Amino acid sequence: MADVESIEREIERLDDDAFARLRDWVIEYDHRRWDRQVEADSATGKLDSLVEEALGEHRAGKTRPL
Numbered sequence: 001m002a003d004v005e006s007i008e009r010e011i012e013r014l015d016d017d018a019f020a021r022l023r024d025w026v027i028e029y030d031h032r033r034w035d036r037q038v039e040a041d042s043a044t045g046k047l048d049s050l051v052e053e054a055l056g057e058h059r060a061g062k063t064r065p066l
Helices: 002-012 016-043 048-059
Strands: none
16 A cells, blocks of 8 residues: 555646546546456356347337447
């Protein structure tokens, strides 16, 4: 946890421009991690039940075009 606290202190020292760049990087990094997790969950079948549920609702006419 000391590492996180050290990073927090360093972030507090950033000027507005550097903070904005860091924020944008963290958001992009988080999105990439999320995408990798979804891909891994899909590959291992963890999302199959959700897919089947959604397809069932579509077949039952409970969906509409976007």
